[in-house]
Amino acid sequence: MVTGILDYIWLVPALPLLGVLLNGAIALFCERPLLLAEAAHGDEGHGHGDAHGGHHAPAPYRKLVAFIGPAVVGAAFVVSVLAVLALAARPAHDRFFVQVLFPWIQAGGFSAPAALQLDPLSSVMILVVTGVGFLIHVYSAGYMSHEKAFARYFVYLNLFTFAMLTLVLGSNYLVMFVGWEGVGLCSYLLIGYWYEKKSASDAGKKAFIVNRIGDFGFMLGVFLIFWTFGTVNYTEVFAKVPLLSANGVLTTEIATAITLLLFVGAIGKSAQIPLYVWLPDAMEGPTPVSALIHAATMVTAGVYMVARSSSLFLLSPVSMGVVATVGAATAIFSATIGITQNDIKRVLAYSTVSQLGYMFLACGVGAFTAGIFHLMTHAFFKALLFLGSGSVIHALSGEQDMRKMGSLKKHLPITFTTMFIATLAIAGIPGLSGFFSKDEILWKAFSSEHGHIALWAVAALAAGITAFYMFRLVFLTFFGESRMEPEVEKHVHESPYSMTVPLMLLAVLSVVGGWIGIPEVLKGHNYFEEWLAPVFAQGAAGGHGAAGAHGAAHHPVALELGLMAGSVAVALCGIGLAYYLYRVRTNKPKEIAEAVPGLYDVVLNKYYVDEIYDFLFVRRIVNGSIVLWQAFDAAFIDGIVNGIAAAVRGAGDGVRRLQTGVVGNYAFSLLLGAVLLVGYILTR
């Protein structure tokens, strides 16, 4: 069967991998010797700021790296677009394509091939990953241009893109797991990019370890899937669901166990309560990394995985409830932290955690489409916000504290305009992408059979807080009088085109990205839902009609419009409050903070969650490790090894006394030996 471009779907992950190999060779054979030579001379002893190293004579390989890095991802994007177009040309029920690359793990009847699967869900993901990824690669070429380890950066970034595409394109849970671990590794490498800075290397380790906790759950979930279904291939697993539920093998309890374990993985990767703590610290990495990995793509892997496993999740009301509750709780919890943070990137980090909470809320109420829709729009506007903040930081020579910004509107017109659009989008202003996706989630949280009015209320409140802290960010950064250090203010400049053009493109996407999913009630047509329908139809067919728009049928149109107006009103309240506090009465926030010092400190210190974890887990594990180290390893294991050595040495010490050096003794032992030998021969 001729499938044309779809046969080349393997190019999508392969192209970034090619970039890894090329840039890796350059990093190893050109850049590393150069850096080592430089370190040996020690002639450049400047520190590391965010994108602000010193100026170097540009080495010729840097241009090549700056071309290869973005180009391979751009090429992967082109292939993705062509492949998705080819897929879209097929009839809706036939939009499914699997390409087996090679048989990977085969044991008895079990087989997990290295295979890629393109369906509506993974096509959305590859478009987001390669599209947004390409823009961020281009931006990085400008943003990181002052860095010494330039090629190393692009090796990691390309490797990440490869791993993420493997994750979303894999046709079974094991291939997904390979990508899952790969993105975790790249996240660690990129957070710790400035590894000479202790806080950065600590943040990298923290991210990796916290992620491992989640990965452990994910692995157990996959094992349980294998144990129950005898296979880990998506199509086979989901096809067996009705049969196994009917004959009692797949009970609700097992489905709950599987899905909760998978969800533990999602919690770790997508930074939900209680494993969200690594994401804010991940801001130690370069800002484009925060945009790509810790906002647009990697952290959405959990949402993707839950959506991919939707037919399993729908079997277990308990799991659905847990997912929705954790999502809603995370959404509001981290939004409140976002209010008090002063570091521009940390505000965005908590905002990301909060928005991911929305996506899980959507999944938890059965609105997987809405979750993926928000995933996509969020990728646009959050990547834009991060890149915009990177542009601000770049302009201010590495300053990240919003208290030392202000009045940047006139200095950074493009950055301001694009970031303002993204802020409007995330706040849910009608007409922009964030409005459609967020409102879809709010409506489903209210109307779906898995939904609840409390979930809606929490999510709506979080939306109001989101609008508040995002406008606080914009007002503090771009408006008011300048609070910049005089030294910094002199150097303020708009970023180069390689940085501003991606901003502008993302701004366009932040506006129009939502138009493919305009709900029926606004006289639009939800193309996005229609596109994803075949993927989620399976769960819906099993009597859980929550994936589609069926919920809406039970509620009057006026109610939906009313709730929509309500959420917009909440968002406007948030914006108004931010305007009042940070534009009109600018000393008011301080007064409020001083009025409730206890509460303010608690929130400012992120509810002391890091400290609680440190006390409950980290300290315990460290102490336990010390006991194991000293009592078990040093005393017991080393005792055995050293004991054997001491015994051998003692024996040798005794035996060597036989060598007296006196010839007579040797002569006597010679005689004795001869007598014994002769005696033996004679008496034999």
Place this chain on the structure above:
Amino acid sequence: MMEPTAYLLLSGILFGIGVAGVVARKNALIILMSVEIMLNAVNVAFIAVGSHLGDPTGSIFAFMVMTVAAAEAAVGLAILIAIYRLKETIDITELSVLKW
């Protein structure tokens, strides 16, 4: 052909005296002499048994042993002289540096 018993008995006694000298005495010169006694005890046994069997090999071996013994005595005495010059003693209990 004569019976070798008495010669072998003599040979055994001589050998025993040699062994006792090597093991018991401290003077290196005496020890060398004791070794010579042991070698000649063996010569007696070779010749006696060779004569008893009518085989000349025993006598040939005795000559062989005497040659080796002469060489050994020459080398041994040379070493003793060298040691005496160095240590001013040939008491083997005091010549025990080669140990442990």
